[in-house]
Amino acid sequence: MTDCGLDTVLALIGGKWKMLILYHVCHAPRRFGELRRLLPGISEKMLIQDLRQMQESNLLVRKDYQQVPPKVEYSITPFGRSLGKSLAPLCAWGDKNRKRVLGKKFPQKQVV
Numbered sequence: 001m002t003d004c005g006l007d008t009v010l011a012l013i014g015g016k017w018k019m020l021i022l023y024h025v026c027h028a029p030r031r032f033g034e035l036r037r038l039l040p041g042i043s044e045k046m047l048i049q050d051l052r053q054m055q056e057s058n059l060l061v062r063k064d065y066q067q068v069p070p071k072v073e074y075s076i077t078p079f080g081r082s083l084g085k086s087l088a089p090l091c092a093w094g095d096k097n098r099k100r101v102l103g104k105k106f107p108q109k110q111v112v
Contacts, residue, residue, distance in 0.1 A: 012057050012083065017042050017050050019087060022076075025060060026084035029075040059083065 013019050017039060024030055024038050035047060051074060054060045059080035065071040076084060094101075 009083070009086075012059065013054075015050065017046060018054060019090075021047075021050055021054065022059065022080060022084050023087065023091070025074055025076050026081060029063075029073045031071065031073055035074070054080070 013022060020039055021035065024035060030038070032047070032051075035051075036042065036044070039047070051060065051062070055062055058077055060074050061077055063073045063075065065073070
């Protein structure tokens with residue numbers, strides 16, 4: 001456990017996709033297919049799993065319109081929005097340092 005609270009944040013949005021899901025849902029309610037298009041490379045199984053976990057953590061709300069064809073929409077909760085706002089400085093840092101980070105090869109850790 002750390003003194004800065006990062007362990008708490010990572011318990012909610014750790015992993016490869018949850019921060020990006022939160023980012024996209026913070027801007028507007030999103031349908032499942034829309035999230036798939038916004039997150040190239042995510043599998044359907046992983047998106048379903050992460051959305052369910054984020055609902056259970058009260059970050060997102062799932063609204064099922066009970067219609068045919070199925071329409072389901074995910075939106076941010078006030079709790080999720082508070083976390084999303086705290087990610088804004090990370091987004092700014094990433095934008096500022098994108099070329100430096102992506103243009104550089106980092107040494108791989110060797111497993112002993």
